[in-house]
Amino acid sequence: MPPVKYQRGEMVMGRWPGSSLYYEVKVLGFDSKSESYTVIYKDGTELELMEQDIKSTAGFLSRSRSRSRSPGRRRSGSRSPSRTTRGSSRKSTALGAYFWLLFLPAWVLFMILQGDLEDPSLVNAPPPLPSLDSLWDYQSFGFVVLWIVFQALLYILPVGKLSEGMPLRTGERLKYRTNGFFALMVTALAVAIAVHEGVDLTYVYNNFLQLAVAAFLISVLLSCYCYGHSRNANSEQLALGGNSGNVAYDFFKGRELNPRIKNFDLKFFCEMRPGLIGWCLINFAMAVTEMKLHNLDSPSCSMILVNLFQLLYVLDGLWNEEAILTTMDLMHDGFGFMLAFGDLVWVPFTYTLQAFYLVNHPNPLSPPAAAAIVLLKLIGFYIFRKSNSEKNTFRKNPSDSKLSCMRTIPTATGKSLLTSGWWGVVRHPNYLGDLIMALSWSLPCGFSHILPWYYMIYFIILLVHRESRDMSECKRKYGSAWDEYCQTVPYRIIPWVY
Numbered sequence: 388m389p390p391v392k393y394q395r396g397e398m399v400m401g402r403w404p405g406s407s408l409y410y411e412v413k414v415l416g417f418d419s420k421s422e423s424y425t426v427i428y429k430d431g432t433e434l435e436l437m438e439q440d441i442k443s444t445a446g447f448l449s450r451s452r453s454r455s456r457s458p459g460r461r462r463s464g465s466r467s468p469s470r471t472t473r474g475s476s477r478k479s480t481a482l483g484a485y486f487w488l489l490f491l492p493a494w495v496l497f498m499i500l501q502g503d504l505e506d507p508s509l510v511n512a513p514p515p516l517p518s519l520d521s522l523w524d525y526q527s528f529g530f531v532v533l534w535i536v537f538q539a540l541l542y543i544l545p546v547g548k549l550s551e552g553m554p555l556r557t558g559e560r561l562k563y564r565t566n567g568f569f570a571l572m573v574t575a576l577a578v579a580i581a582v583h584e585g586v587d588l589t590y591v592y593n594n595f596l597q598l599a600v601a602a603f604l605i606s607v608l609l610s611c612y613c614y615g616h617s618r619n620a621n622s623e624q625l626a627l628g629g630n631s632g633n634v635a636y637d638f639f640k641g642r643e644l645n646p647r648i649k650n651f652d653l654k655f656f657c658e659m660r661p662g663l664i665g666w667c668l669i670n671f672a673m674a675v676t677e678m679k680l681h682n683l684d685s686p687s688c689s690m691i692l693v694n695l696f697q698l699l700y701v702l703d704g705l706w707n708e709e710a711i712l713t714t715m716d717l718m719h720d721g722f723g724f725m726l727a728f729g730d731l732v733w734v735p736f737t738y739t740l741q742a743f744y745l746v747n748h749p750n751p752l753s754p755p756a757a758a759a760i761v762l763l764k765l766i767g768f769y770i771f772r773k774s775n776s777e778k779n780t781f782r783k784n785p786s787d788s789k790l791s792c793m794r795t796i797p798t799a800t801g802k803s804l805l806t807s808g809w810w811g812v813v814r815h816p817n818y819l820g821d822l823i824m825a826l827s828w829s830l831p832c833g834f835s836h837i838l839p840w841y842y843m844i845y846f847i848i849l850l851v852h853r854e855s856r857d858m859s860e861c862k863r864k865y866g867s868a869w870d871e872y873c874q875t876v877p878y879r880i881i882p883w884v885y
């Protein structure tokens with residue numbers, strides 16, 4: 388048994404689980420079975436920490452700096468905190484990973500095939516499977532590669548701000564080129580020129596499945612690359628959740644937090660560029676196809692609303708690109724199949740299903756109905772933007788004069804929690820706004836089929852799951868202060884309902 392490094396009663400620096408921040412803690416004891424220390428924080432929170440999450444107070448600063456550069460850093464094979472605690476549940480997490488690895492691509496295939504049917508109900512029996520031959524198309528693959536390369540070139544252009552990410556466990560802050568809005572503008576110009584030169588965007592509609600398959604293959608290759616890349620990462624570069632030792636699970640969740648090729652950040656790029664901008668391009672292509680197929684002078688009102696609403700969402704995301712650096716995905720999640728597939732396939736090929744559906748299933752809207760839907764979208768957008776901005780401004784500068792009248796709860800980490808404004812209404816007002824917007828994206832498609840409502844259903848599940856994941860993270864981070872926040876703000880997403 389290794390000797391116990393820190394003694395009972397000793398004051399040391401302990402890392403808050405799930406964060407890169409260290410606080411002074413007192414060692415209460417050591418459990419040789421789990422090889423963990425029980426420590427107590429100044430606010431009275433007691434936690435179990437592994438040795439690598441503890442540093443001696445004296446050498447804390449110098450050590451954290453030198454360790455990040457030391458050639459003798461622990462390799463990925465070393466035991467991580469998550470590894471020791473997950474042993475018993477490894478089998479079920481591996482089964483879960485196999486399930487998702489198979490289910491997610493199959494589900495996308497199913498929905499795209501449904502979209503082509505006259506009666507595209509999600510509760511229908513699966514349509515006949517197309518032949519393997521018809522799924523693969525060199526040209527589609529080439530277009531997807533070209534698209535990603537084009538977006539990558541725009542990303543590396545030295546245009547726009549270099550923003551700093553949140554501090555990593557080493558204390559280091561990575562730099563990100565936040566020029567997404569510029570990339571969208573250049574792309575729009577390039578698409579306009581291409582259309583003017585005779586490029587036929589109906590290709591996207593006619594080869595939707597082949598394009599999705601191409602994007603899927605690229606996401607698999609990318610995930611394999613990231614998995615291989617993570618074998619050379621040291622323990623501080625690994626995400627806490629994707630390092631279980633089970634290949635399927637780690638491949639799915641992603642082992643490395645920020646895989647990079649030089650300064651090119653794969654996770655940030657994939658989350659913000661090819662999929663998100665591709666979503667707008669595909670929507671636009673669906674509007675063009677609708678006009679051509681039905682000999683219209685302009686797209687239908689429903690198609691225009693879906694296009695404009697979702698474009699506004701993407702524009703907003705890219706305009707506020709820096710704010711992405713504080714999201715859960717960027718701060719805590721590894722980059723593996725789940726995010727690579729989510730960014731490159733799920734977003735562009737399922738978030739566009741409403742526009743895809745409308746091409747062959749027109750849904751005329753009366754002016755009052757259209758006006759009501761626009762109003763709903765604006766309400767949702769207002770809540771989403773206001774609440775996200777409140778939190779981002781507060782996190783960037785808690786003493787910002789715009790927030791001087793806000794009530795807050797201090798926490799032991801030094802950060803506070805907002806308890807007035809939107810964050811005093813529910814614990815996730817940004818999710819509330821996002822859900823209202825999702826509703827306004829489905830409404831223009833009417834109620835005849837469930838397919839255009841798929842996004843709404845999926846989004847409720849995603850956000851409820853995300854909310855509970857964030858709850859446990861915050862509980863671990865903020866301890867008793869989080870309990871107080873939950874008492875002050877009892878509802879999670881929808882006031883008086885949930």
Ligand SMILES: NC(=O)C1=CN([C@@H]2O[C@H](COP(=O)(O)OP(=O)(O)OC[C@H]3O[C@@H](n4cnc5c(N)ncnc54)[C@H](OP(=O)(O)O)[C@@H]3O)[C@@H](O)[C@H]2O)C=CC1
Pocket residue numbers: 713714715716771775778781782802803804805806810814815817818821849853857860861
């Ligand atoms: N369209 C899509 O597919 C998706 C969209 N989204 C959207 O992306 C955005 C980001 O979402 P996500 O990363 O999940 O989560 P949030 O942006 O809501 O971030 C949650 C974090 O906010 C901080 N926080 C929580 N409560 C408070 C408070 N009272 N005061 C101050 N800070 C607080 C905590 O972090 P800390 O204290 O450490 O700062 C918490 O971990 C959301 O608007 C969401 O709707 C998300 C997923 C999918």
Ligand SMILES: CC(C)CCC[C@@H](C)[C@H]1CC=C2C3=C(CC[C@@]21C)[C@@]1(C)CC[C@H](O)C[C@@H]1CC3
Pocket residue numbers: 491658659663700701703704705711714716725726728729730733734
């Ligand atoms: C494949 C899985 C079932 C789910 C994958 C989830 C991902 C598609 C989403 C996880 C978090 C996301 C965020 C966004 C897009 C979807 C994913 C990648 C935004 C970038 C959308 C625009 C917003 O302004 C910010 C969002 C951050 C989170």
